Amino acid sequence: MAGALSHIRVLDLSRVLAGPWASQLLGDLGAEIIKIERPGSGDDTRAWGPPFLQDAEGQDTRDAAYFLCANRNKQSVTVDFTKPEGQALVRDLARQSDVVLENFKVGGLAQYGLDYESLAAINPRLIYCSITGFGQTGPYAERAGYDFLIQGMGGLMSITGRRDGEAGAGPQKVGVALTDVMTGLYASNAIMAALLHREKSGQGQYIDLALLDVQVASLANQTMNYLTTGRAPQRMGNAHPNIVPYQDFPTQDGAMILAVGNDSQFAKLAIVAGHPDWALMPEFATNRARVEHRAAFVEAFTAVSVTRTTKDWIAALEAAGVPCGPINTLAQVFADPQVQARDTRITLPHAAGVDVALVANPIRMSATPPEYRSAPPTLGQHTKAVLADTLGLDDAAIELLVAKGVV
Structure with missing residues (x-):
């Protein structure tokens, strides 16, 4: 059966982790994901290695393992939207999309006519999700925000690490970019809620997600321990503040x-x-x-x-x-029998001529389970196909865009 979101097209302008994590989840649930990348370099995380995926000859490809963790079930389309022709292409894709996902700095896309107001004017049903470090409002709105920074500012590092007075004590970040991952999960939830609302109202809407907001919200019982008592929780190593042992x-x-x-x-x-x-x-x-x-x-x-x-x-x-x-x-x-029984490790054929190992989506659904249609794409792998099939451009028009460096 088709995935639960197989009728949805997402235009993904995001890069690094929070945005791509959200769009990968939507893609796993069946949505068509068109990932827009910079010609020549693409998503920053393609270069975040080693390690890199190795091709059939055992040579490093251009794609880091980091990129592979968040970009399956996507079509990679290279577009330079600093050029007018590139902006026109993205607008045409947005006109035919249900969702736009982006994580540029506040106001960063307005200069290209790719902000919410501009795209909603041509597609009122559009769901437009912006992910930033600090949100669209407030005194920090203009700042760039990265996971490590937000773990510190958002309180997570104040409760993570060995207890003060012990050897090795001090603030410690979590071993993965947890704030980015959580923001991706919140983003995908918000997008699906907005899509459900659109079914009733016919109207799209704007979603403003901030890493700092997500980090504070994700502190769960620790936040409430503080709000209830006025006493800030302290680092306790691996101990729990409310349960023993x-x-x-x-x-x-x-x-x-x-x-x-x-x-x-x-x-x-x-x-x-x-x-x-x-x-x-x-x-x-x-x-x-x-x-x-x-x-x-x-x-x-x-x-x-x-x-x-x-x-x-x-x-x-x-x-x-x-x-x-x-x-x-x-x-x-990955050797654990429970992990193996749940098929947590999957493989998909990659354009480099090898099977790439990936981690399965943890969602289990009886009627519309996650789909694994394609491995993370090589840079620009689907540019010509999307321009031809989705936008109806002929070979001559596409070759002209290539010659101009637009795609």
Whole structure:
């Protein structure tokens, strides 16, 4: 069956991660994605390597692994829209599109007549989503924003890292560009909501998404801990501010994670650990008490955790119904039988003559599951096809645009 969004065309002017992450999700759900890139260089992330995808001869291509993570199910069309002819091409594509997605600086596309007001005038049903670091309003609106910067400004790094006073303490960013990824997810949700609204109203609308807004919103319980008490949460390493035990513990041969979410699970943990009395002690019997006596419990359990191997602990705790697990490397992740059973790793044939390994979309739908139609494209791979099939240009017109450096 066709994907849930197979009737939708997205004109993607975005680059790097937040915008491409959103459009890849829409593409996985069936939408046609036309990715506009700069002639000669394309999306910045094509050069963000090594590592780079290798062709059939084992030579590096021009596409970094970074680019591959967010650009499947897309058609790459090169257009220089600093030139009038390029602007006309993008406007013609926007006229026939349902969604425009962009992440230029505030006002950056207005000089080319590619801003929301200009494109909505020729396509009132258009959904136009702008992603910026700080949004379209406010004193920081003109600033450029990158994920690392926003993780710092948005509070995430104030609660990530080892506790103050411990060796290696200090603010720490997350190991992936999480703010970009979250912004991409919010963007795709907003776009689909706007499309549903358009079905009722017939009208498009403008979406203003800011990385900083998303970062603050994504702090979840930590934000509410602060708003409720007026006390700023502190870095706690791998510990949880509201649950104990919910962290890593050393074992005889490494480490494991405990994620005890209620007092019943704690009672089972106490039995497996050989200390059923813990579940009866006033300072450990309830989660509230354990949070208040965190240091005492961590010390007590650590003395026990180091006496068994990680494998032994996990076998015993899983049998008792206590949530736990190892701390895997990526090699161990993709070797995990659960990950394999869920078909998390997929491959698609690439224009470089090789199959490229990718991570599957985690959405599982019974009627309209995600589709994997095409690998991330090479730069300009679909330029002539889109200009001919979508805009109806003949070979002579296309060759003239190529000769002028427009595409």
